[in-house]
């Protein structure tokens with residue numbers, strides 16, 4: 001029989017960039033990787049089946065871009081969303097859906113707030129309270145929860161300051177702020193192009209975003225409370241925040257602000273999980289003992305493989321069991 005040392009305190013599932021669409025396979029923008037839009041749904045199904053059979057995860061962190069932006073061309077966004085949500089129907093674990101750039105190519109924030117992709121703590125109230133939805137519409141969607149005594153999970157809204165798709169209203173201060181940042185840093189007419197930008201500056205493209213001061217302050221306060229309670233914290237967002245954990249073009253615009261906060265609270269922060277960069281990545285910030293995990297994107301996994309995992313949480317380590325392209329690792 002397993003001793004308490006051998007058994008995880010609790011476990012959770014991770015998956016990123018499913019980007020499902022009823023679309024033919026096609027190459028990415030740079031013509032370097034194929035995207036398997038229809039197969040992505042089967043890979044999601046396989047992941048859910050795997051978690052059901054394992055029978056030990058408490059919740060899944062779905063790290064964003066669950067359907068592809070190209071669904072809008074066929075006016076098929078809602079059908080695509082229904083298809084992926086159907087895979088989660090009746091699952092015996094919780095779900096935390098993070099919003100990425102592709103959510104905003106398909107849907108406005110107010111639509112998302114009322115959809116099952118909103119998994120914030122007030123999701124129950126909001127579905128039945130339209131006034132609350134209107135009030136919340138302008139807000140960023142970030143929240144925290146404690147799945148187990150002594151542990152806290154933080155969900156960030158990396159597209160708080162953004163011009164992606166129809167997410168933010170064009171008149172909103174967040175959209176205007178995003179425009180100021182982008183146009184100052186990126187002189188291309190096509191704002192998704194990083195031409196003329198070098199190194200980490202290549203992150204100043206339209207498909208990325210940033211976090212506002214209010215959210216950064218909330219993150220500091222949340223980590224301060226966690227510190228006082230003696231909790232350990234796992235943070236997640238769609239977009240990576242460490243330049244060594246991803247291709248730099250995929251970094252959060254103000255990644256340094258977030259890194260500074262994580263480093264200030266390195267005594268409580270264990271890891272940062274993200275998606276967005278389909279190639280995936282990993283970096284151990286050894287000075288601060290924080291693990292940065294960027295999951296490979298399901299959309300670019302050929303049939304026959306997959307990219308998801310189960311993380312077992314022990315008192316002294318996180319053990320990530322990767323399936324397919326997600327590498328397994330022990331994170332002390």
Ligand SMILES: Nc1ncnc2c1ncn2[C@@H]1O[C@H](COP(=O)(O)OP(=O)(O)O)[C@@H](O)[C@H]1O
Nearest residue numbers: 028029030065101102190192193194207276278
């Ligand atoms: N180097 C680039 N120059 C111009 N546009 C680009 C470039 N790379 C990507 N894009 C555009 O940016 C958008 C997002 O790129 P994409 O690779 O599809 O993102 P994701 O990885 O999130 O699916 C697409 O509209 C794509 O055409």
